[in-house]
Amino acid sequence: MSPVNLIITLLLLSIVAHYLAHNRAEALARPLGGIRHLHSLPFYYGLRSALWCGLPALALLLLWMIFDDPLTRSLVLAGMPGDAVPESPAQRGLLLSTIVNVAEGALPPDGLSATVVEAAQRYQELRGLSTRIVSVAAFALALGGLAWGVRRISPQLRARQEVETVLRWLLLTSASIAIFTTLGILLSVLFESLRFFQSVPVTDFLFGLEWSPQMAIREGQVGSTGQFGAVPLFVGTLLISAIALLVAVPVGLMSAIYLGEYASPRVRNIAKPVLEILAGVPTVVYGFFAALTVAPFIRDLGMQLGLSVSSESALAAGLVMGVMIIPFVSSLTDDVITAVPRSLRDGSLAMGATRSETIKKVIMPAALPGIVGGVLLAASRAIGETMIVVMAAGLAANLTANPLETVTTITVQIVTLLVGDQEFDSPKTLAAFALGLMLFVTTLLLNVIALRVVKKYRERYD
């Protein structure tokens, strides 16, 4: 039975369990003089049985879905004659995928060795067997749970408490998924990065000045040993992010101040939603805009001024990224400015300060930690932004601070290294995970610092 059908059957069984238990609870209560003599409402007896019926079987099914495939594969490999199994893990993986493809009919078996065809048959048999076993086991568990759940019902059974405990655990599990996600991210990038650092020393990666991640396809190939010095990427990322922040911070800050302190309600009601459109536009749209409109415009402008501008200049990507971050900066600034107590403002105005003096000398100093936090968050967003740079920035890893030249960034390299087919063990793909680790750590640090600064500041006025 396919997993989907199995799940549907289990759900139906749970409904049956609910119904049976509900009826049984009512039947038990009738001679006693009504359901008020039961510990819990009949509904909870029903729910309790349904949970007993469904949850263990579903848990089993989940475990099976996770471990079934690796287990079958290793069994198939173990069943093959020793000399047919290659030593290296990569070749073993290749052999396995051939076997699986043959078994699933995606690959015609003709022309392959008899052992492979045999193994494919064995794979198919094992899969069928394990599906049958798990179907029967899940059914047995569900029926057992149902029988147990229904039979245990008595007027004294604390059904509601039991159900609520289970629900509480489910809620806690849902809340903990955030932790598992972080853990998953950390482990996946960390493991692959460690494997990468086995072939390329950490110092070479962090301080190397040359980036050309081409690995030799065959041995002894000329000029393709692969250089994994990530400094040009860091510099490129910083350059583009700096341009973006140069655009976004002044514009975002000033527009938040103007909308908050000067603008009439009418202007505010129009300008605020219009600026928020910028936050809702998908990044791929900005990328398209940067690559097809802004970059040629800047190139032409540069040509008229007699400058040579690359058609994938850092300036174009940075400018558009800055536009993207404007609403982010402005809404964060808005938050911290409105959090400054009214009394400070009134005090300053009462002393005869003009509005701009009040803003510059009273509100800004008071709001500064919050604004710094906002800028840090914006920086983390600029560093992690992918689509704009993938589409508008280049691939060439130039070590330069000239915004008119092409630079590449961490995210661009991650995408180019990982998009398309690739074997999973080469340093080239593993390098992407090392870059991902750098990106994760950097943005995590920025976020933690920013959130802490913002939080600390908020507490001061609450």
Next chain:
Amino acid sequence: MTELAKNTPETIRASLARRHRAETRFRCYGIAAISFGMLAVVVLLADITIKGHGAFRQTYVQLEVHYDPELLDIDDARDPAALLRGNFQAVVRAALRDRLGQVSGRVEHRAQNALVSNGAAYDLRERMRENPDLLGARETLWLAADDDIDTWFKSRGGEAFTGRISDRQMEWMRALEADGDVALRFNADFFTRGDSREPEQAGIGGAIMGSLLTLVVTLALSFPIGVAAAIYLEEFAPQNRWTDFIEVNINNLAAVPSIIFGLLGLAVFINFFEVPRSAPVLGGLVLTLMTLPTIIISSRAAIKAVPPSIREAALGVGASKMQTVLGHVLPLAMPGMLTGAIIGMAQALGETAPLLMIGMVAFIVDVPTGFTEPATVLPVQIFLWADSPERAFVEKTSGAIMVLLTFLIFMNALAVLLRKRLERRW
């Protein structure tokens, strides 16, 4: 004292003028900043619209087609194998020749044949599959023009783009147009077809379907989990390290670059759990993890907004904590949660980077119909087309962007409406 003594009315007046100038200047900076932002919005939207509005219309050429059994080499139009073998390309060519006259030389032949999209042959085959009686009949049809012709025809108003078509082709098109046999018509194929290497046959139907399937998975997973997490954190969580840790994690995940979630999907879901590559179910899983923080944060805000008096009243009449939360707090917080979910879905709909990592960039012609079939999504389709060298794809890309933005505007408007209609203020 000396400082004060200097403040004569004259110096004050002078400094006042200076201060007022500074005030005006500051105000101008503000206006400049707002104008820059507004200008960016206008330029962005105008640029996309100008480039993309043409994608919804396509140049069609009216031709009389003769389903000549000999040319087609089909005896029985009810035989699917014969239909597949049938040379419909020749029928289209014959129709062009009949209409425009015989030409000599390979170059001219090729130029004439290139007027009409080579997808026209497939369309004719489909027509015959539906109506086998067409064999031997004649009918007048509007056939899609080739993308180069289409680009030229649409751009004639201004600076005509003639880079890829010959003078002879222009002559033919002018002749056809003079007879009213060329027209721009609504391009329905754009919305129903999958991807194609030929711009005039490429559509966003497959990508829209892929986006839909992916979003269904995302919503089905992220909404229940997000709401459950929010309920736990707001109503049940004890103040301890574990809950603090959960909170820190959620806040951080909300700011983790989306591409990192793609790496997670690649390393964990594809390599460890062996979820099929490029499938909507995989995209949905990755986007779930990405949108969860958004949904949790907005759901918590919605729960917080429910006044304590509701809880106290329920507890007061003897409801348990769980009954209070599920029966009273949750229904009242639901509109706010739904709003958050819609905004989270809008975010997921526009997301591209993590999906590039998990193989949803494949070139997929068929419109996906299931959760485990290879699919692509709308933003990724935009990314793919933006990379294509054909000029006609610029128009298609902008058109797809317009469709994507329309969906996003619709979703955000729905969220605003929901908030206004259903949200209660206490």
